Amino acid sequence: GQQLNQSPQSMFIQEGEDVSMNCTSSSIFNTWLWYKQDPGEGPVLLIALYKAGELTSNGRLTAQFGITRKDSFLNISASIPSDVGIYFCAGPGGTSYGKLTFGQGTILTVHP
Amino acid sequence: NAGVTQTPKFRVLKTGQSMTLLCAQDMNHEYMYWYRQDPGMGLRLIHYSVGEGTTAKGEVPDGYNVSRLKKQNFLLGLESAAPSQTSVYFCASSYSGEGGTEAFFGQGTRLTVV
Numbered sequence: 243g244q245q246l247n248q249s250p251q252s253m254f255i256q257e258g259e260d261v262s263m264n265c266t267s268s269s270i271f272n273t274w275l276w277y278k279q280d281p282g283e284g285p286v287l288l289i290a291l292y293k294a295g296e297l298t299s300n301g302r303l304t305a306q307f308g309i310t311r312k313d314s315f316l317n318i319s320a321s322i323p324s325d326v327g328i329y330f331c332a333g334p335g336g337t338s339y340g341k342l343t344f345g346q347g348t349i350l351t352v353h354p
Numbered sequence: 355n356a357g358v359t360q361t362p363k364f365r366v367l368k369t370g371q372s373m374t375l376l377c378a379q380d381m382n383h384e385y386m387y388w389y390r391q392d393p394g395m396g397l398r399l400i401h402y403s404v405g406e407g408t409t410a411k412g413e414v415p416d417g418y419n420v421s422r423l424k425k426q427n428f429l430l431g432l433e434s435a436a437p438s439q440t441s442v443y444f445c446a447s448s449y450s451g452e453g454g455t456e457a458f459f460g461q462g463t464r465l466t467v468v
Contacts, residue, residue: 246396284459346395
């Protein structure tokens with residue numbers, strides 16, 4: 243099946259720092275999604291990318307759909323304590339059925 | 355705005371016991387999914403459904419069964435629970451169509467098998 247490799251696995255940063263994480267796929271994706279999971283909750287969609295090269299922002303978050311269509315990047319600027327959580331990249335599971343394949347997640351800890 | 359609702363939220367089972375997890379969505383979505391989340395493994399797809407009356411296997415289907423008798427409900431069953439099924443289970447739903455892959459998740463069910 244399709245593989246998504248997400249890095250880094252975890253990050254410990256100070257409040258105010260910028261954060262970058264990325265996701266690579268073993269095959270081409272037509273859609274990249276970035277989710278955030280707060281402790282004890284289900285994942286919630288942050289940003290959706292539908293076109294190679296696309297750069298999309300949502301507040302302090304910016305995500306890019308890689309030109310090769312095999313990678314994507316998520317940046318968080320000026321981190322705050324509520325950014326704590328697990329960030330997942332996701333993409334279509336190889337067909338148009340709508341199911342998603344998820345990366346392993348990046349655990350973000352922000353120290354005040 | 356209920357969205358996707360999972361019951362129960364917590365459950366402890368003894369090895370060999372059976373149980374059913376219920377997922378309900380009120381968004382009229384065609385697709386529904388069951389994932390399990392384990393540390394360092396991300397979310398892995400167990401089973402999914404592309405519409406009422408249909409189900410299909412995902413990445414890790416062994417030991418689980420599902421049913422989609424009504425469009426709004428997707429049930430996940432464990433016939434004989436094993437400690438390896440200790441996990442957090444998430445249900446999700448999405449609307450159909452090319453590129454329509456945004457999934458909405460429930461809050462999860464934490465299952466412990468002892």
